[in-house]
Amino acid sequence: xxxxDYKCPGCGGGMVFDSxxxxxxxxxxxxxxxxxxxxxxLAKNTFDGDEAKEYHCHSCGxxxxxxxxxxxxxxxxxxxxVVLGDRLAGRLAPALxxxxxxxxxxxxxxxxxxxxxxxxxxxxxxxxxRIKSITGMxxxxxxxxxxxxxxxQAMGTRVKTYRSxxxxxxxxxxxxxxxxxxxxxxxxxxxxxxxxxxxxxxxxEPFPYDQLKSFKSPYLAGYMAEKYQYTxxxxxxxxxxxxxxxxxxxIRSSISGYTTVNVTSKxxxxxxxKAEYALLPVWMLHYDYEKKDHMFAMNGQxxxxxxxxxxxxxxxxxxxxxxxxxxxxxxxxxxxMLGGGFW
Amino acid sequence: MKRxxxxxxMLLVLxxxxxxxxxxALAAAAGTATTKKLIVDDAALLxxxxxxxxxxxxxxxxxxxxxxxxxYTSKNAANTEVMELTEDFYDQQAPGYxxxxxxxxxxxxxxxxxxVYLAGFYKAKQYLDDGRLxxxxxxxTPDLTNGDYAxxxxxxxxxxYKYMGVRPGANPDNILFNxxxxxxxxxxxxxxxxxxxVFRSGGRVTVNAKTYEEAGTSKIVGEHDQYLRTTxxxxxxxxxxxxxxxxxxxxxxxVSKGGHSHSGSKGSF
Numbered sequence: 001x002x003x004x005d006y007k008c009p010g011c012g013g014g015m016v017f018d019s020x021x022x023x024x025x026x027x028x029x030x031x032x033x034x035x036x037x038x039x040x041x042l043a044k045n046t047f048d049g050d051e052a053k054e055y056h057c058h059s060c061g062x063x064x065x066x067x068x069x070x071x072x073x074x075x076x077x078x079x080x081x082v083v084l085g086d087r088l089a090g091r092l093a094p095a096l097x098x099x100x101x102x103x104x105x106x107x108x109x110x111x112x113x114x115x116x117x118x119x120x121x122x123x124x125x126x127x128x129x130r131i132k133s134i135t136g137m138x139x140x141x142x143x144x145x146x147x148x149x150x151x152x153q154a155m156g157t158r159v160k161t162y163r164s165x166x167x168x169x170x171x172x173x174x175x176x177x178x179x180x181x182x183x184x185x186x187x188x189x190x191x192x193x194x195x196x197x198x199x200x201x202x203x204x205e206p207f208p209y210d211q212l213k214s215f216k217s218p219y220l221a222g223y224m225a226e227k228y229q230y231t232x233x234x235x236x237x238x239x240x241x242x243x244x245x246x247x248x249x250x251i252r253s254s255i256s257g258y259t260t261v262n263v264t265s266k267x268x269x270x271x272x273x274k275a276e277y278a279l280l281p282v283w284m285l286h287y288d289y290e291k292k293d294h295m296f297a298m299n300g301q302x303x304x305x306x307x308x309x310x311x312x313x314x315x316x317x318x319x320x321x322x323x324x325x326x327x328x329x330x331x332x333x334x335x336x337m338l339g340g341g342f343w
Numbered sequence: 344m345k346r347x348x349x350x351x352x353m354l355l356v357l358x359x360x361x362x363x364x365x366x367x368a369l370a371a372a373a374g375t376a377t378t379k380k381l382i383v384d385d386a387a388l389l390x391x392x393x394x395x396x397x398x399x400x401x402x403x404x405x406x407x408x409x410x411x412x413x414x415y416t417s418k419n420a421a422n423t424e425v426m427e428l429t430e431d432f433y434d435q436q437a438p439g440y441x442x443x444x445x446x447x448x449x450x451x452x453x454x455x456x457x458x459v460y461l462a463g464f465y466k467a468k469q470y471l472d473d474g475r476l477x478x479x480x481x482x483x484t485p486d487l488t489n490g491d492y493a494x495x496x497x498x499x500x501x502x503x504y505k506y507m508g509v510r511p512g513a514n515p516d517n518i519l520f521n522x523x524x525x526x527x528x529x530x531x532x533x534x535x536x537x538x539x540x541v542f543r544s545g546g547r548v549t550v551n552a553k554t555y556e557e558a559g560t561s562k563i564v565g566e567h568d569q570y571l572r573t574t575x576x577x578x579x580x581x582x583x584x585x586x587x588x589x590x591x592x593x594x595x596x597x598v599s600k601g602g603h604s605h606s607g608s609k610g611s612f
Contacts (some may be wrong), residue, residue: 180565184557246552306546324533331525339513
């Protein structure tokens with residue numbers, strides 16, 4: 001069977017992952033199971049190569065509504081948490097997972113607090129309190145280990161100027177610079193979901209990796225999950241682009257003490273050591289404001305919120321005017337200190 | 344909401360700060376009902392209209408600096424040296440905002456020898472030293488050469504007024520003293536700060552190059568810095584030359600026969 005659900009061994013009620021205790025918890029009797037100790041039901045099942053077209057809920061028998069990328073969801077009729085085993089097995093088997101640390105209530109609280117702190121957010125938005133939906137979702141990510149070998153050649157100058165009699169003398173020393181650098185980047189994430197906005201997901205980082213656990217399907221109980229829609233090869237260019245800025249910064253910092261540096265040749269060889277498939281926790285929030293839907297994402301581990309809130313024109317203008325007034329007065333004071341008149 | 348109120352308060356302060364001096368200026372203009380005769384146009388260079396306008400301007404600006412801004416033009420029939428001409432004028436006419444023989448700056452035109460002399464007495468001597476008077480003279484010499492006396496006199500009145508608002512010793516032409524420069528700088532600062540705030544409102548990237556770097560194994564494994572050669576260029580330091588519109592310049596101050604010490608700047612046009 002490709003549909004997996006988690007029934008309490010004590011009372012038969014549905015069990016879900018509890019972000020507070022990190023245990024699989026029965027919603028009826030409160031019994032808790034340590035996920036790291038229990039066998040993963042996923043491992044016991046074998047699946048055919050083909051994915052099933054239709055999934056039936058074990059609890060009520062209804063057809064489970066899924067999209068092509070859904071890997072875990074809840075039955076829309078009885079609400080039981082189900083994991084679609086065949087979409088998490090074989091080549092789709094995640095290696096790692098970071099379980100949710102922020103509960104739904106904490107997420108809502110944190111989001112409200114974040115709204116109130118927006119300096120440019122309209123007052124109505126802050127207090128409207130219209131969270132339309134909040135969904136806990138395990139988003140598929142590839143974590144790349146990249147080994148980079150870099151060779152840089154550059155021309156550098158050190159310039160000294162001094163006065164000698166009636167002449168200003170500029171003395172320029174020329175250097176030939178060579179650097180060979182090895183840079184290892186580990187577990188650089190790139191989201192493998194088609195639906196998720198890349199920019200938004202990048203801003204959600206960092207996910208502290210000390211909570212990274214080897215994957216077990218019970219972590220998904222009670223949450224949504226997606227399988228990856230891009231393979232690690234497909235996302236490699238994106239992650240390379242992500243680290244290229246880091247590499248450039250490292251190269252720059254390795255060549256110091258020069259007035260000018262002119263890079264003549266630069267060779268960067270990036271080798272993929274490994275790419276691990278991980279599911280990372282994200283709260284997706286939809287917020288209704290003035291009949292428009294605003295989407296926000298929250299890091300399910302750290303509570304960091306990203307997403308474009310609406311901007312209040314009045315507040316932007318007020319800030320602009322305020323900062324202008326302050327800097328104008330500051331300029332006036334500077335002029336006064338230098339001996340100029342205030343007016 | 345508190346923040347926007349604070350903002351409004353700041354704006355109010357600015358508006359008040361901007362309008363108060365305007366009001367005081369208006370009050371000052373209204374208060375000086377007695378207009379002094381500050382322009383002695385013996386050489387008859389000005390039309391009646393120009394004369395009236397410039398005299399009013401000199402009165403208004405002079406009052407703000409507590410200094411008489413005086414213009415004296417002469418055909419110089421006796422062919423007196425221009426500095427002496429100025430000193431004698433001061434001794435005899437006894438101008439001064441605070442008292443006779445008081446604070447005054449005088450622009451003297453010797454139309455016979457086409458020479459110009461600027462002198463500062465008392466407060467004007469302190470605020471308009473030889474260097475500043477040289478600057479003023481350099482500004483108005485081109486107009487004098489071209490025969491635009493009204494324009495030159497206006498430049499003289501406004502510049503003398505402006506320089507006297509700057510503490511002695513400071514550079515009166517410092518670009519930071521210009522209200523437009525101050526305005527533009529404040530606008531740029533406000534634009535940048537609010538721009539960054541807007542940009543950051545959607546959440547910002549909090550990972551950096553070190554986040555994913557494996558510290559132990561990432562390093563420079565080979566480097567060399569080879570010295571190649573040294574090149575030297577020399578540039579002659581330009582000596583500052585005094586280029587007025589006319590020829591000559593400098594001069595400096597002195598003491599009048601009446602015993603009034605003054606700063607000064609002399610030149611031709």
